[in-house]
Amino acid sequence: MTITDRTALLARLRGCFLGDPKAGTLPGGRSEALRRLHAYDPAAYGRTRNHLTGTVSHLSPYLRHGMLSAAEVREHLKARFPNDPALLEEFLRQLAWRDFFEKVLAWHGRGLDDDIEEPKHAVGRSACIPLDVVKGDTGLPCVDGMLHELFADGYLHNHARLWFAAYLCHFRGVRWQEGARLFRQHLYDGDVASNSSSWQWVEGTFASKPYFMNKQNVATFSGGKWCDTCRVKCPFDADYPTLQHRLFAGSTAPFGSRNVDVGTRDEADTAPVSPDEIGPVPPATELVWVHDAAMSWDDSALKSNPAAAVAFVFDEPALRAEPWAYHRLAFVLDGLDDLYAHLPNPTKLILVGDPAERLAALAGKLGATTVHVSEHPNPWVAETAGKLRLNFQVVVHPRPMFAEYPSEPKRFSRYWEQVATQVLGYRPKSNRNHK
Ligand SMILES: Cc1cc2nc3c(=O)[nH]c(=O)nc-3n(C[C@H](O)[C@H](O)[C@H](O)COP(=O)(O)OP(=O)(O)OC[C@H]3O[C@@H](n4cnc5c(N)ncnc54)[C@H](O)[C@@H]3O)c2cc1C
Known part of the structure; x- marks a missing residue:
């Protein structure tokens, strides 16, 4: 099958993709990746990156598919902004998360599909994503908004990914693997390394505690875009100790019930090739x-x-x-x-x-x-x-190396402590560990 045969290829791939072919998708390819990299200005990144409207790069789909390498993004930005290394520090530290998670995947291999560590709570989890979530119709404007972006745009800001993952795991009691699968299917940058590791970070099977947010956090970093006009009873509207108790402390579910057997797939799902x-x-x-x-x-x-x-x-x-x-x-x-x-x-x-x-x-x-x-x-x-x-x-x-770290990648803080000087070219003053 040749490259010019896109229609025939799509016909051949029927059953391998969801939805109908449509125009207006994000252009893929290294040419587009380089254009975006050359146009990207990281000046306000450190200050704004946690806000949905922050000046994030949107380079992840290109990095995920190796259309760009993390090492060349770093080298390009360093060459373009030679006189102000601090300008790039936060961006390069975030880029290092990608490298860290790739090292996690290299270390655990297929084991990354399972909990890396024991969960830090004793709450049972379901192997099914509820229908209202799959339909993007939970009745919560923020969650439905995130799902709409996921399905329609194939992109979610990192903070929205954290919120949605926390919602699905902790507020709806779904196994992180189901959410990771949903992301892999819909995100342009859907991968195994950053995706599974991040879901595990939220669940608390690759972190010292589970991640969750409250309404104030969503309202602040979304600029109030959902919360200002929201009239529904908000499950996130409480302080952190209250939510902590509500989500984790009241459960009596044993650890053992977490690993729900998802069974084997229907024959129809795996038509012979x-x-x-x-x-x-x-x-x-x-x-x-x-x-x-x-x-x-x-x-x-x-x-x-x-x-x-x-x-x-x-x-x-x-x-x-x-x-x-x-x-x-x-x-x-x-x-x-x-x-x-x-x-x-x-x-x-x-x-x-x-x-x-x-x-x-x-x-x-x-x-x-x-x-x-x-x-x-x-x-x-x-x-x-x-x-x-x-x-x-x-x-x-071999691929271009971003940072050398031969030890087991357990926590980003330890990794960053070791590699920051390699990545930045100087020793940073602070060592923050937030995502
Ligand atoms: C639950 C969850 C699932 C995720 N799934 C994926 C995934 O499937 N594929 C994927 O590429 N990223 C994933 N991420 C990481 C992160 O959200 C995206 O890489 C980032 O939002 C991409 O947007 P950007 O290119 O504009 O990032 P920018 O903020 O511009 O960052 C620049 C680059 O740094 C890297 N980076 C930044 N933040 C992170 C991070 N927290 N973890 C890893 N790398 C980071 C990415 O390569 C990104 O392109 C996930 C995060 C969470 C919380």
Whole structure:
């Protein structure tokens, strides 16, 4: 299947995405990412970043898909603002959260799907998101507003993510994994590392205590946009000790009841994958596998192999089990258009199916002996490479490093203490730990 065949590709991917194709989605691709990075002014970031109207960068969808690397964002901003390092400090510290969470994923692998630590409370959790939440119709203007933004825009400000996660886990008693799944499906930047770790941070399974907010916090940092006109009985309208007691202290649910068995998926959810024919391809001894977290022509797997065949594979089994909102798919397709337009390589393909199986079939057809891939902490990247290694030589190319931290990443404060000088180029005065 070729890149020009978007209609055919969407037809082939039916069942892998939610909603109908629509215009006006966020443009994906490294060209757009660079344009946004070059236009971004972080001057007011430290002062405003916690407010919904703050001057945040909106770079996360591009970082998530490797259209930009965190290291190059840092280097670019340092070069553009050489005389005022303090201006960048808060921005770079936030960017470091992304690196920290990637290290958490690298450390725990698939274990990040489960609680990293014991919960700090004894409250039971359900494995189902209530229907009113799924429909964005809870009756709470703030929560419905956040859900509307999530579903329609594919983006939520960090503070709104914290509020919504706290609402779903603590006020509605839902397992964090269900919320993480909802975010992965709808956020342009939906990932495993930052997403699962952050949900666990809110739940208190990767933090010393659970995170929750009250009405005053929402009203202040949202600029009153929901609260000023809200007439409903607000579940957040109390001081913190009262909410703490209401949410956690009154429960008698045992810890054991938290791990609700979600059972296996219906057969209908996981329709069998039909292998597509790979059309005629010219022979090539090298194949580069572009995965969805390494979509940059600056990627070293691509840069060092300009004559290799290149392939991206939509992971059909994974997408059938957890379909993306259409806008996520469109973002990745834009990214592929942009990427492939910049690559000199003679053969550039988009495939659909099980990645290891499709790549092996393609490599066989090309007569390739070596498959190149960019390293990433997502476990499925290493798992796929492991399967390919059975029949091919696999070369894993390193990514630009943001910070070196070989210890177990347990708390951001400890990590930041160790890496701040590497990241900033000087030792910061304060060491705040807030998200
Ligand atoms: C419950 C929850 C779920 C989240 N899920 C995701 C996710 O799926 N994918 C994702 O990329 N981020 C996730 N985040 C982290 C954060 O909310 C987003 O990265 C950030 O809001 C993106 O917006 P921005 O690019 O405008 O950020 P900016 O404020 O401009 O920050 C610049 C960059 O720094 C990094 N960053 C900033 N804050 C954080 C943070 N708290 N944690 C990790 N990295 C950060 C991001 O790469 C971001 O692009 C989640 C946070 C929470 C609380």
